[in-house]
Amino acid sequence: MGIPEKIISGNIRAVARLIRDIDDNIPEAREVLKELYPYTGKAYVVGITGAPGVGKSTLVDQMVYHLRKAKKTVGVLAVDPTSPFSGGAILGDRIRMQRHSMDEGVFIRSMATRGYFGGLTQSTRSAIDVMDAMGKDYIIVETVGVGQDEIDIVRSAHTTIITLVPGMGDDIQALKAGILEVGDIFVINKADREGVDRTVSDIRLMIEMDEKRYKNGWKPPILTAQAVFDEGIKEILDEIKKHRKYLTSSPERKSMFQHEKARNDLVEMIKDRIVSDVLANIIDSGEFEEALQLIVEKKIDPYTACDNIVLKKLKSG
Amino acid sequence: MNQKRKIRVLVAKPGLDGHDRGSRIIARAYRDAGFEVVYSGLHQTPEEVVQAAIQEDVDMIGLSSLAGAHMYLFPRVLELLKENGADDIVVCGGGIFPGEDIPKLKEAGIKEIFVPGTPLGEVVKWVEENVKPRT
Numbered sequence: 534m535g536i537p538e539k540i541i542s543g544n545i546r547a548v549a550r551l552i553r554d555i556d557d558n559i560p561e562a563r564e565v566l567k568e569l570y571p572y573t574g575k576a577y578v579v580g581i582t583g584a585p586g587v588g589k590s591t592l593v594d595q596m597v598y599h600l601r602k603a604k605k606t607v608g609v610l611a612v613d614p615t616s617p618f619s620g621g622a623i624l625g626d627r628i629r630m631q632r633h634s635m636d637e638g639v640f641i642r643s644m645a646t647r648g649y650f651g652g653l654t655q656s657t658r659s660a661i662d663v664m665d666a667m668g669k670d671y672i673i674v675e676t677v678g679v680g681q682d683e684i685d686i687v688r689s690a691h692t693t694i695i696t697l698v699p700g701m702g703d704d705i706q707a708l709k710a711g712i713l714e715v716g717d718i719f720v721i722n723k724a725d726r727e728g729v730d731r732t733v734s735d736i737r738l739m740i741e742m743d744e745k746r747y748k749n750g751w752k753p754p755i756l757t758a759q760a761v762f763d764e765g766i767k768e769i770l771d772e773i774k775k776h777r778k779y780l781t782s783s784p785e786r787k788s789m790f791q792h793e794k795a796r797n798d799l800v801e802m803i804k805d806r807i808v809s810d811v812l813a814n815i816i817d818s819g820e821f822e823e824a825l826q827l828i829v830e831k832k833i834d835p836y837t838a839c840d841n842i843v844l845k846k847l848k849s850g
Numbered sequence: 851m852n853q854k855r856k857i858r859v860l861v862a863k864p865g866l867d868g869h870d871r872g873s874r875i876i877a878r879a880y881r882d883a884g885f886e887v888v889y890s891g892l893h894q895t896p897e898e899v900v901q902a903a904i905q906e907d908v909d910m911i912g913l914s915s916l917a918g919a920h921m922y923l924f925p926r927v928l929e930l931l932k933e934n935g936a937d938d939i940v941v942c943g944g945g946i947f948p949g950e951d952i953p954k955l956k957e958a959g960i961k962e963i964f965v966p967g968t969p970l971g972e973v974v975k976w977v978e979e980n981v982k983p984r985t
Binding site for chain 1: 906
């Protein structure tokens with residue numbers, strides 16, 4: 534049996550290894566992904582994001598529990614940051630999801646953000662495709678949600694959940710123009726804490742002010758939860774279902790989503806390819822170091838250096 | 851294409867043992883050495899450890915035990931890895947063990963045992979020399 538067949542039949546080892554190869558940028562993995570593509574598109578992808586410590590992993594754990602009770606299979610992709618100094622990472626999201634590790638209907642994978650060359654967006658999307666092809670009904674992607682890369686990841690999900698905790702106060706103002714705008718559902722976790730009403734009304738205000746965007750469309754609901762006590766989880770899943778219905782109920786909306794997703798995927802893929810091919814290539818050949826030296830010595834300006842390199846590369850194809 | 855394998859390690863505490871300071875420090879040292887460390891937390895059964903190792907496609911499992919059940923737990927992990935066709939994963943252990951158990955554990959297939967007082971640098975160096983990322 535070839536690798537694609539193994540993936541489609543749900544072979545855990547094959548899936549795990551392919552995701553590793555994707556992460557490590559092994560060219561053969563791309564070939565497998567090409568063959569898997571026709572088998573993707575069936576899973577429903579939910580993105581969960583929020584600051585460290587707001588309870589994302591616990592929330593995911595409870596959602597998995599409820600989805601499993603409803604006989605749905607689930608893939609979880611948990612992204613944690615890579616240390617910019619050592620390049621290493623501690624991936625600790627499994628701690629909260631331990632109880633599902635013996636369940637064959639659940640596949641959990643931790644992934645590190647790696648660095649600039651890591652192509653996080655690309656590798657997470659490919660990992661989602663692999664879990665999709667292996668037949669998972671739901672795929673939940675968890676990220677810390679800082680930086681454009683991570684915003685892009687959650688944007689490629691069907692439903693994006695933003696998790697907050699009470700007492701963030703003015704921080705919400707600062708977040709407003711960033712990741713908060715991509716939320717389809719807002720969850721205020723640890724709702725037993727003081728200030729929950731204030732946080733809810735802050736978010737509500739933000740949403741109401743964006744009335745134009747939500748008119749005739751999906752207006753993000755704001756839910757409260759206490760994930761450790763399994764409170765509010767059912768309601769979150771109900772809203773996901775509603776949002777799913779919303780996305781799929783009109784053919785135009787459905788095709789718009791797919792079009793948008795395909796566009797984002799392709800843009801990312803091309804960007805990634807250029808970075809890994811052109812940049813890696815000129816670093817290997819020493820051209821990069823050469824240009825750097827000239828810039829430092831002020832013999833050339835960085836704009837010209839960039840033009841020289843890029844135009845030369847483009848011409849050589 | 852820019853490709854580079856990173857060493858992936860699972861740090862796990864099997865059994866009913868709540869002493870996780872050591873395993874956390876080890877996890878941190880591995881991170882600082884540039885490894886990707888999956889930390890799965892306390893109170894794991896050997897079955898759970900092996901499933902996590904397979905799903906995460908790690909090159910090595912570091913087992914920590916300070917509660918005395920290592921003579922059952924460690925060999926059981928090796929046995930399950932074999933059953934799952936994943937015995938290419940290197941397993942080492944750290945914690946408190948009676949001296950006479952160490953050769954027995956190694957004979958069972960635990961690649962190395964680290965006891966209290968081992969400098970972190972030595973543990974990291976051992977991994978770098980004995981664990982190669984999968985090709």
